[in-house]
Amino acid sequence: MNNRKILLFFGLAMLSACEPQLPPGQYRLGLHDAYERLANADFDDFESERHCGIRIHIASQGVPESTVTWQVTSSGRRMLSFTATLTPVDDKTTKVEISISSGANGREAYDGTQQYARPAVNQPVRPAIEEKIASLLVGRPYDAKRMAAEYSSDSICTLQR
Secondary structure (H helix, E strand, C coil), X not given: CHHHHXXXXXXXXXXXXXXXXXXXXXXXXXXXXXXXXXXXXXXXXXXXXXXXXXXXXXXXXXXXXXXXXEEEEECCXXXXXXXXXXXXXXXXXXXXXXXXXXXXXXXXXCCCCCCCCCCCECCCCHHHHHHHHHHHHHCCCCCHHHCCHHHCCCHHHHHHC
8 A cells, every 4th residue: 555655656746747847937827826926925035135235115016917017116216117917828827027117228227237326226137036026926935046146246236235
């Protein structure tokens, strides 16, 4: 009887390992559940890991089962915003596309190529946002170490901290 349980366990493990991997930006989560996780997310870990020495606040606003937008502010001033747009692939899969507000030069804010007199977040911010959203949708802790090494440090931000 014990051998049957072991074989069943390994058989199920093998089947789950064979499950096809989803394309980037897609998650095995229904639209409603994906929206709820993002709309109710706590960004404290992201704030403390990505801030640039100035106090920032991140607040979200959502359009049910469609988009969630986060505003990053400091001293009441909007520093940047980013949006997750959710699209159902099927009943159990949701695609998430991330857009980030534009900087002064028309490119994506905090893309790693722009200078700010008072930078709010470590650049480039996109990999960190992608990691935070993925962690929420997969159900694991946010981990800055999942980003490539070149995305982990911004010399101006480090100096300001």
